[in-house]
Amino acid sequence: MSSNVVKMTRMQLTAMVVGGMIGAGIFSLPRTFAGATGPLGAVVAWTIAGLGMYTLARVFQLLAERKPDLDAGVFAYAKEGFGDYPGFLSAFGYWIGSCIGNVSYWVLIKSTLGAFFPVFGDGNTVVAILVASAGIWLFHFMILRGVQQAAAINKIVTIAKVIPIIVFLVIIAFAMKMDVFRFNFYGGDLSGSIFEQVRATMLVTVFVFLGIEGASVYSRYAKDRKDVGAATITGFLVVTTLMVLVTLLPFAVMERADIAGMRQPSMAAVLEAVVGRWGAIFVSVGLLVSVLGAYLTWSLICAEVLSAAARTKDMPAIFARENANGVPSAALWATNIIIQLIVISTYWSRDAFSLMLNLTSAMSLIPFLLVAAYGLQLTRRGETYNERANERGRDMVLAILATLYTVFLLYAGGIKFIVLSAVLYAPGSLLYFWARREQGGKIFTKASDFIILGVAVVAAVVGVYWIATGYIQI
Template sequence: MATTEKKMSRMQLTAMVVGGMVGAGIFSLPRTFANATGPLGAVIAWLIAGTGMYMLARVFQSLAERKPDLDAGVYAYAKAGFGDYPGFLSAFGYWIGSCIGNVSYWVLIKSTLGAFFPVFGEGNTVTAIVVASIGIWLFHFMILRGVQQAAFINSVVTVAKVIPILVFILILIFAFRMNMFSGNFYGGGLEGGIFEQVRATMLVTVFVFLGIEGASVYSRYAKERSDVGTATITGFIIVTTLMVLVTLLPYAVLQRVDVAGMRQPSMAAVLEAVVGHWGAVFVSIGLLVSVLGAYLAWSLICAEVLFTAAKTKDMPSVFARENKNKVPMVALWATNIVVQLIVITTYWSRDAFALMLSLTSAMSLIPFLLVAAYGLQLTKRRETYEVRPQEHGRDLVIAILATIYTAFLLYAGGIKFIVLSAVLYAPGTALYFWSQREQNKPIFAKTSDWIIFALAVIGAIVGIYWIATGYMQI
């Protein structure tokens, strides 16, 4: 992939960020936030989430420039900072979390169609699962034809899917009623104080910000290394602005309790309440384009993470195989088989979309925390700061804030999703054992690795017991 024509431009990298972030999440924001808080809590939540994620984006930007030798940043930074096993867990967690996120896209697509065709229900009926399965493999074989072709399609789709969101925002600005907004302001009717309301939104904000690292994951394709950081920050600003407006404006046209009771995608239901049935149709079409585009972006990201981890011998070498189009075909097959299996399991879930959303967020938190902590580690050691030393103080503050924010997210998510994450992390370690055996290396080189593995196993056992006894429902 060394030739210039096979590299991604800054615009394509930015489209990877925007395309990854603008997916299922933004269309579900009105109901999700209305269930948790009013405008005051929403503003506080977005200030916390926006500031925290901006700091994390700046850490990604700094690491992309100061550690240009590390590709597929999310996983590579964790390994560089904390060793082989934490690096593996970061790669595996990010990969499996992204697979679960891809499942949420199919659930929301079918739930959207369910508003017009009842056979799809809430996205987890037999018909919905069959149609989603067909879609999974259609995308699979399209991507096998080449990453560059898929990246170009993603750029086109990114533009197409932002248009319905902008129309939604403009219509609600014209329909804005201040008395309605002020009546909803404190989230009347909700239990708990403002802190509990804000905390309840935190996992949602993680989900909608996933994709912020899209350019970093594809750093090996960048024409210029500096484009990675620029694309990350540009994409972040664009998407954050859209998400804040989509969250706040419904409070100015409808009662909070009415928005909270809408079916997903709630953006379509809100616009229908304001302008009539055509609004639901318009947003639903936009959602289908958006989610399919996001699914394409995330399929590329999933395969890329697994492929790069295999290239650096942190996953079994079989995942490093490419086809004649330079597509990591085994990694792509593994990704879509996992997606297919999880899609089938949604049949038994009470609220498949909410579960996929929360679990995707939870699986991504540990990789994000490790990236932030590596940025902090780098600045504390002053490593790479012989170049542009004047940036050290600023980068240290940014890394500290990013680390505090990602640690707070783990707390806000609660023990339930940490335990559910362990149910996936513990058996996933089998891939690490496989990789270490291939290289004739000891399974765990450090005592801390054994401790981490033991905690993962204990968490998995507790999680399985909680699910079996009904204490934790999925």
């Protein structure tokens, strides 16, 4: 890292967490939840997701404090606990998942504009793709000017984008009709048990919670390592409160079926139904600010993850290159080339936003599971607990709960998206082979690595077959 890089304050790290979490997802919550469940199911889903993600946030916090030497972010914990190849898969999955998440931002931006300018359609027309491509490279060259400058801009944008959400909540709160809320409470005419309804929302909750690890990814820039954990918990509490309210309050002003039939961003459509056309315009402007801010945050995170993996020799060395401003320029170029290609591919997608949302979540589950499992491994061994040994029991409980939660998410997400993620994981392993050959070492050092690769390849073949036969719709 260049010596002229300025360190980030606790406020800036918190803004990275809030800025990463408040993006496309929160503006799509009313329709997404209404299509799966009613208020009762939403409360159960947010209780599970909130408690689960809280334990995961606490695991990030304890790892940041007890393993300050592991400052490469999410994947560093997977490598430390389970070896080089699982560490690589964690880094690659997190990186690609973040790239796909960035594509979802552009799709939602263009879909939002499509409500006012039909040429943008649902976000995947030729004009929409051209506009998104211009935006990708404008952000690219801005970020190349410096991480600290981009983080400062993100802090301002984070404050600006919270305001429309709060205004939305205040207006909807005053328009509440308890008889409508009671009618919607059990999901109305929805079929399936509460468990099935809740399960259908789990990937969505993963998507909207992505960013909780933003401070951890940028831990090497922190002025004080303790700020990483504090920023993670503060950001989590603020954003969780907003997301629960955005999900539940619309059920008190409109029937569930009507909310489920709205176009995205459904928050704009809900406010329009309550106050008229200006409500849609107001929320749409807020969404554009929010999503562009989130895109800035995630562009930084994507490049940092790839660069960190290269610095620790888990990715080819070329991605560790930095420019004079301390920005991982080679990693940023690779990130935005991938984003550009995926944006182009949305032209052939039937529901680009939903696909990007679910696939982003699925790609993030393996990295999150490995972080939780490493936290459990650390507490079971008692490593680093020579000091403050009384915290070990509490930390072990948190790690166990976080691990169980991420395992449940893999189940709730369904086999289709796990298989679809393997279509990316398997060929992505070529980067690992490249990195290992650069170092002149063995490709695999454990028998389990061969098994993991074999499972990924078989699943990838199945995934390609399912796509070709139409079993998986993209």
